[in-house]
Amino acid sequence: MxxxxLNCxxxxxxxxxxxxxxxxxxQSDIDExxxxxxxxDPEVARRVERATGKKINAVQMSEPQSRKPDRYTLEL
Structure with missing residues (x-):
């Protein structure tokens, strides 16, 4: 008993x-x-926007562009 x-x-x-x-x-805070x-993930965000009708502030993660180091450039 x-x-x-105790459980209740x-x-x-x-x-x-x-x-x-x-x-x-x-309600907007909870939805966001x-x-x-x-x-x-921008593609998934677009699919969820289409399915729910709610706006998602998607952040696109861009990969850093690899640059060939110059001979005279010094990186610290």
Whole structure:
């Protein structure tokens, strides 16, 4: 019986803690946070935008261009 009461108290405490953390968040904040995992891949971001209709601020990661070092250039 005590185990059931402790389990119920744990679930209620978890619910209250999550509710308190999300109390000051707007719906747009929550939507933006849910789309963060797709922001680093532009193609996936476009597919998710088409599927959900929500705008994703995708960041395109460009690879650094490898440059042949000049003979007279000193890199520190």
């Amino acid at each position: 005590i185990e059931i009461a 108290a744990a679930v209620i405490s978890l619910y209250c803690a999550i509710s308190w953390c999300l109390k000051h968040k707007t 946070a849910s789309l963060i995992p797709f922001a680093d």
